């Protein structure tokens with residue numbers, strides 16, 4: 007599973023607006039359909055490598071893309087068949103159907119499979135789940151490889167409904183822009199490898215897939231404090247804070263202080279008595295304070311979070327520290343990255359509604375903070391509306407302590423100064439890249455190893 011980096015993600019309605027704008031500026035919708043069909047034909051040609059291809063067409067423009075692809079594949083000499091659910095209903099799809107000179111088979115129990123199927127049944131126009139009978143018939147079709155046009159048919163492109171597609175795709179050709187279904191669970195796991203076909207639609211989307219920013223390199227004139235000094239406040243479980251501090255150094259901070267812990271996993275970390283915490287917060291060189299890892303809710307946490315807020319340092323707030331800071335965050339004026347997992351998010355933002363992107367945006371707006379809403383389909387949202395969707399991440403991260411490592415990496419990126427959204431994106435990209443590099447057997451400590 008993969009998605010292109012830094013790619014735009016649009017809702018169905020934004021996609022239609024972009025399509026209309028494209029048409030208004032001189033590129034006809036039929037030209038867009040031709041480009042979409044050509045992109046699909048190209049991928050099907052390469053994936054089939056001479057094997058027969060079955061194209062399944064729906065009644066709308068998604069089906070229209072399928073008819074175009076069928077014609078182009080046949081022109082190239084491919085062994086291609088078309089089966090349709092119903093006759094085309096849109097003008098564009100009717101025109102595309104008319105140019106397909108071959109037979110159109112019905113999608114019924116007699117339909118013979120093919121090694122490669124192109125799923126052009128429904129795209130962004132799906133308004134309800136597929137009928138159970140159709141879904142059953144598609145599931146029974148023995149195809150080895152499925153190429154989905156725009157989205158696997160049956161999923162809600164906007165990711166608001168959990169409708170399952172009967173034909174999970176090996177490759178999905180996203181048209182013009184990615185849709186939310188490509189990056190949010192449960193739909194994303196049915197999209198396989200997502201390829202973006204740039205069909206000429208111009209969109210300057212603020213919601214995008216995770217970019218792959220290079221790890222920040224030290225400049226020739228850098229010194230340990232200019233690279234970022236971070237302060238990690240340990241609670242009753244100092245191991246988690248120690249992981250965060252070590253992650254901070256590995257992610258590029260020049261200096262890491264671990265407050266309230268006797269020992270640290272790296273000798274380079276300054277582990278010191280918790281009594282120095284107020285004085286450390288007064289050190290102007292501290293570029294970020296990380297608090298929350300291994301620190302359960304209670305008066306001590308409330309006090310330490312309040313001091314960190316009073317210090318006006320940029321903050322990374324994890325776990326119970328998010329709840330402790332919420333009233334002050336809502337007041338505005340703070341620079342913070344919040345790193346809730348699902349349970350912490352629901353507890354802190356019970357009123358957030360919609361899909362995961364909408365909920366993350368609501369939390370960011372409510373707190374004026376950057377929110378990294380963690381999980382297999384991590385979403386990073388800024389109060390100004392920017393979003394980076396980090397699907398598919400690395401499933402090797404599904405192990406204890408990796409969230410502490412992410413908090414530490416955020417501290418490192420934030421401590422250098424600059425935009426907290428960029429810092430959060432860099433930290434998430436670093437976290438995923440490191441996990442993917444280590445792979446099988448990963449434990450959180452490995453992320454902060456050599």
Ligand SMILES: NC(=O)C1=CN([C@@H]2O[C@H](COP(=O)(O)OP(=O)(O)OC[C@H]3O[C@@H](n4cnc5c(N)ncnc54)[C@H](O)[C@@H]3O)[C@@H](O)[C@H]2O)[C@@H](O)CC1
Nearest residue numbers: 025038039042066067068128129130131132133134135156
């Ligand atoms: N966005 C773009 O710029 C472009 C979009 N194109 C294609 O157009 C697609 C969207 O086309 P449409 O808006 O025509 O929509 P679709 O082709 O996705 O489906 C709409 C049709 O399906 C029917 N329908 C909806 N839910 C159903 C259900 N559960 N069971 C049975 N029938 C159902 C509707 O009544 C309608 O006839 C995109 O996904 C893409 O593939 C391309 O042609 C090229 C350009």
Ligand SMILES: Nc1ncnc2c1ncn2[C@@H]1O[C@H](COP(=O)(O)OP(=O)(O)O)[C@@H](O)[C@H]1O
Nearest residue numbers: 380381382399400401403404406407408409410
């Ligand atoms: N299946 C998965 N695929 C990708 N990333 C995952 C998966 N499961 C967890 N993660 C990531 O691992 C980290 C776990 O953080 P968290 O739940 O806070 O764990 P902990 O509290 O043990 O440190 C998060 O960054 C999350 O996005």
Ligand SMILES: [K+]
Nearest residue numbers: 125128157159
């Ligand atoms: K489709």
